[in-house]
Amino acid sequence: MPMAYSVLLTDLYQLTMLQTYHAARMQEMAVFELFVRRLPDERGFLLAAGLEQALDYLESLHFTAAELDWLTDCGRFNPAFVAWLEAFRFAGDVDALPEGTVFFANEPILRVIAPLPQAQLVESRLINLLHYQTLIASKAARCVLAAPGKVLVDFGMRRAHGAEAALLAARANYLSGFAGTATVLAGMQFGIPVFGTMAHSLIQAYDREEEAFEQFAAAQPGNVTLLIDTYDTEAAARKLIQLAPRLQERGVMIRGVRLDSGDLAEHARQVRRILDEGGLRQVTILGSGDLDERRIAELLAVGAPFDGFGIGTRLDASTDAPTLDMVYKLQEYAGKPRRKRSEGKATWPGRKQIYRRMTDDRAFMSDGLGLEDAPQPGEPLLQPVMREGQRLVLPEPLSAIRERVQQQLAALPSTLRANRNEPPYPVEIAPELQEMAARLDRETH
Amino acid sequence: MPMAYSVLLTDLYQLTMLQTYHAARMQEMAVFELFVRRLPDERGFLLAAGLEQALDYLESLHFTAAELDWLTDCGRFNPAFVAWLEAFRFAGDVDALPEGTVFFANEPILRVIAPLPQAQLVESRLINLLHYQTLIASKAARCVLAAPGKVLVDFGMRRAHGAEAALLAARANYLSGFAGTATVLAGMQFGIPVFGTMAHSLIQAYDREEEAFEQFAAAQPGNVTLLIDTYDTEAAARKLIQLAPRLQERGVMIRGVRLDSGDLAEHARQVRRILDEGGLRQVTILGSGDLDERRIAELLAVGAPFDGFGIGTRLDASTDAPTLDMVYKLQEYAGKPRRKRSEGKATWPGRKQIYRRMTDDRAFMSDGLGLEDAPQPGEPLLQPVMREGQRLVLPEPLSAIRERVQQQLAALPSTLRANRNEPPYPVEIAPELQEMAARLDRETH
Numbered sequence: 028m029p030m031a032y033s034v035l036l037t038d039l040y041q042l043t044m045l046q047t048y049h050a051a052r053m054q055e056m057a058v059f060e061l062f063v064r065r066l067p068d069e070r071g072f073l074l075a076a077g078l079e080q081a082l083d084y085l086e087s088l089h090f091t092a093a094e095l096d097w098l099t100d101c102g103r104f105n106p107a108f109v110a111w112l113e114a115f116r117f118a119g120d121v122d123a124l125p126e127g128t129v130f131f132a133n134e135p136i137l138r139v140i141a142p143l144p145q146a147q148l149v150e151s152r153l154i155n156l157l158h159y160q161t162l163i164a165s166k167a168a169r170c171v172l173a174a175p176g177k178v179l180v181d182f183g184m185r186r187a188h189g190a191e192a193a194l195l196a197a198r199a200n201y202l203s204g205f206a207g208t209a210t211v212l213a214g215m216q217f218g219i220p221v222f223g224t225m226a227h228s229l230i231q232a233y234d235r236e237e238e239a240f241e242q243f244a245a246a247q248p249g250n251v252t253l254l255i256d257t258y259d260t261e262a263a264a265r266k267l268i269q270l271a272p273r274l275q276e277r278g279v280m281i282r283g284v285r286l287d288s289g290d291l292a293e294h295a296r297q298v299r300r301i302l303d304e305g306g307l308r309q310v311t312i313l314g315s316g317d318l319d320e321r322r323i324a325e326l327l328a329v330g331a332p333f334d335g336f337g338i339g340t341r342l343d344a345s346t347d348a349p350t351l352d353m354v355y356k357l358q359e360y361a362g363k364p365r366r367k368r369s370e371g372k373a374t375w376p377g378r379k380q381i382y383r384r385m386t387d388d389r390a391f392m393s394d395g396l397g398l399e400d401a402p403q404p405g406e407p408l409l410q411p412v413m414r415e416g417q418r419l420v421l422p423e424p425l426s427a428i429r430e431r432v433q434q435q436l437a438a439l440p441s442t443l444r445a446n447r448n449e450p451p452y453p454v455e456i457a458p459e460l461q462e463m464a465a466r467l468d469r470e471t472h
Numbered sequence: 473m474p475m476a477y478s479v480l481l482t483d484l485y486q487l488t489m490l491q492t493y494h495a496a497r498m499q500e501m502a503v504f505e506l507f508v509r510r511l512p513d514e515r516g517f518l519l520a521a522g523l524e525q526a527l528d529y530l531e532s533l534h535f536t537a538a539e540l541d542w543l544t545d546c547g548r549f550n551p552a553f554v555a556w557l558e559a560f561r562f563a564g565d566v567d568a569l570p571e572g573t574v575f576f577a578n579e580p581i582l583r584v585i586a587p588l589p590q591a592q593l594v595e596s597r598l599i600n601l602l603h604y605q606t607l608i609a610s611k612a613a614r615c616v617l618a619a620p621g622k623v624l625v626d627f628g629m630r631r632a633h634g635a636e637a638a639l640l641a642a643r644a645n646y647l648s649g650f651a652g653t654a655t656v657l658a659g660m661q662f663g664i665p666v667f668g669t670m671a672h673s674l675i676q677a678y679d680r681e682e683e684a685f686e687q688f689a690a691a692q693p694g695n696v697t698l699l700i701d702t703y704d705t706e707a708a709a710r711k712l713i714q715l716a717p718r719l720q721e722r723g724v725m726i727r728g729v730r731l732d733s734g735d736l737a738e739h740a741r742q743v744r745r746i747l748d749e750g751g752l753r754q755v756t757i758l759g760s761g762d763l764d765e766r767r768i769a770e771l772l773a774v775g776a777p778f779d780g781f782g783i784g785t786r787l788d789a790s791t792d793a794p795t796l797d798m799v800y801k802l803q804e805y806a807g808k809p810r811r812k813r814s815e816g817k818a819t820w821p822g823r824k825q826i827y828r829r830m831t832d833d834r835a836f837m838s839d840g841l842g843l844e845d846a847p848q849p850g851e852p853l854l855q856p857v858m859r860e861g862q863r864l865v866l867p868e869p870l871s872a873i874r875e876r877v878q879q880q881l882a883a884l885p886s887t888l889r890a891n892r893n894e895p896p897y898p899v900e901i902a903p904e905l906q907e908m909a910a911r912l913d914r915e916t917h
Contacts, residue, residue, distance in 0.1 A: 032635045032657070033657050033660075035656040035657040035659075035660055036629070036635055036638065036639070036655070036656070036657045037629075037655075037656055037657075038627070038629055038630070038654040038655065038656070038668060039654050039655075039656050039659075039666045039667060039668030040654065040668035040669050040670050040671055041671075042656065042668070043668050043670065043688075043691075043692055043696075044670055044671060044673075044674045044688070046691050046692065047674065047687055047688045047691040047692070049691075050687070050690070050691035051687045051691065053677065057673075057677065059673070094660070097659075097660045101659070101666070102693070103692070103693065103694075104693075105693065143677060147671075147673060147674075150630070150671075150673075151629050151630045152635075154630040154631065155629060155630050155631070155632065155634065155635065155638060156634075158630065158631050159633045159634050162633075182483070184481070184482075184483055184596050184600060185483070185595070185596045185599040185600050185603065185798075186599065186600070186603050186795045186796075186798070187600065187633065188604045188607075188632065188633035188634065188636075188637035188789070189600065189601075189604050189633065189634055189635075189636030189637040189640055190477045190481055190597075190600065190634075190636045191633075191634030191635045191636045191637070192633035192634040192636070192637055193481065193600060194481070194634075195634055209483040209484050209485065210481070210482075210483065210484075211480040211481070211482055211483070211484050211487065212477070212478050212480040212481045212482075214480075214484075214542075214546070215478075215480055215539070215542045221484045221546070222484060223483060223484025223485035223487070223488050224485055225485050225488065225489055225492075226485055226486075226489060226592075226595075227801075227802075227812045227814065228489075228502075228504070228592060228595075228801065228802035228810075229489045229492065229592075231802045231805070231810040231811070231812060232493075232498065232502065232588060232802060232805045232806075232810070242492055242495070242496045243488075243489070243492045245495070246488075246491050246492040246494075246495035246496065247488055247491065247492070247548070248547070248548065248549075248550065249548075251488075256814050256815075257812060257813065257814060258813050258814075287814065288814035288815045288816055288817050289814070289815035289816065290815075340795050341795075344633070344789075344794045344795045345794075346794050346795055349789045349790075349791050349794040350631045350785050350786075350789045350791055351631075353630075353631070356672075356673065357672075357673035357676045357677060360676070360677045361677075365676040365677070366676070367672045367676060367702060368702065368703050369672065369701050369702060369703075369732065369733035369734070370701075370733045370734035370735075371733055371734065372733050
């Protein structure tokens, strides 16, 4: 399993801090919360994703003999500390938003309560896992909102940032409502539907384009989607009119064509006309090539007759907002609330809960961010998912998460549903949180 | 080894195309070249990186029994094709730029010559591997150019896009001249020096900041870098004046302080003055917090007394230019040059070579992009690295690649060395390439 990375996939300071906690016998319970400090200007909401992989990570956390040897040899760690790491496991409690839940700035999407060293060590990888899938699920949701009723496919593997990003992007896109992915391994690993067409290189490898179409189609069982922009898009569409009956005799259907370059809207209109006049009304048109939610909205706004889109680079690298300001902060230690006060980076202390208020017809109204032990009106969103290092529930089927996303997207305020990011959704900070923060600021020095 | 991903980490269309080539018995030699079509506006040059992992991938490529079963079960592939995949290996030739070589738009950084199915299947993962490390090495080089003589450390793991990105970013940053990384596993896996300080959470877990400093320092063998911006930066610096002598008696040196928030330049000046007046002239100041080459240049331009920087999110996600337009295109099949002509995406056909012209004092002058069999003045940059699926050379030590990078950066035109991206570096397309392209355009249909 590619997700099973070493416990040493962490920042060195986690280990030097653990060495301190070990030496100072600081093993009391710590409460950390993971949240996004501020939404990027390009986003009006985010979708929580990646919890499944985060829980896998916590459950399997341990040091191997080779890793302990390396720590000893690197000269930074004393023998008693390294020996103590041998039995190190994560045995804490985790509460989290179910995957596919909409959330906003300052709202915790995951809370860890564990002895301080356990809660600290996992920071780097927890952020790494939850940050990326949340980033991509949120971007994908914007694509889904921009293209109602269209078939969306993840084409992003090649320019995703490495292998794990490619796989997890396929998962995150699928959760948000994509029909599937071109990444084969994501199909095998997560059971996500896989889609594919053909590349320009196949067309180029043949001397004649129609020969490439025919041999490709003949070699695939069932249906095919053909790429028709290698030389002259409209000329290629006309070739299909001749080819379709011959293929049909051999039991092969042309299901779709893909357009990947030039003025996509204009080509789509021309190709639609050619196909319709040639009796190929059932053949769908798929667009691709540096697409994102903005370009798709533009194409659909001018009535370009696309049935679906392959979305790659701009999605799997979330190019307009490639990172989130996601952090994991200590909120309480040894029973006392804690607060970071660094300029511009202050946090809300204490164990918090998000209370979501809906209208009578199940639309989002406002969120309250308050303390867990001071319940407010609204649905509490953080749910228990792990106790003493053991999962409380089985992994959630992707279909259930997909359904949650669709319900949430339908319930968003209309501005957010239209991919407009202003005005910000109202998240009200409870008075008791503000009072606690002010009190800690007076006390801490 | 985290890099050993399944052969199914590819796009579905590679496999459907292979099924076509299998059925049509198209097994003749294909020539593919991997290049960047156009530099992002934010980049004046790129640094090639990732070849080592690409060659690992090609050498180990095969289908496991479980993968073949999955392909059979998915219903898209016929039994004869799946049986043929069982013995599938990569047995082609590869030429490439040595890692750390500067290159520009349209210049191939890797060429594959292999039977068509072998050369085709590897496209997605070759781009995935070479794209990301090239992206990050190029961004890191800009940081190195912006901060001459400063210690630069990769802090980006948590917001890199997944595990593999975090590891490969540490490698790419180190190649470009970073002193090291905070990512522990990159230290174990690649032998890269690891660096670390402490997090705000450690300070917060103690009731008093000075207690946190003292216990952290006392628990680490040797030197420590302390984070001093959790509450009041200048007050914390003054606490160190009291603490340093006590620590020195216990054999612990304060090597540095880290500033992570607020007006970094102003804090650095104040802290430098406090430390110097308190007899801690040898203590270095490390800056961090949403830094990139632009912000570092600004800090150094106003004389902020930083000795080094930790650079994270904006580096490992290359946030100002998070992807490159890197492609892998068929240039020749069965002895005939091939050319893609799609609008705005046309390619130069044939087997090419880059000829780099230097001035007498070893500065970059211009590149010539021509055919391999029509040598031009200048040094040919593409080197043979694999023949018939076997590496020709041992993996290059990272130290050798680091040295190549420093030589290349020193030889760049002064505008590029100053991180200015205009005017573009001259890459001259040879007349015979232009003639070949025009001829193919007339012939192909």
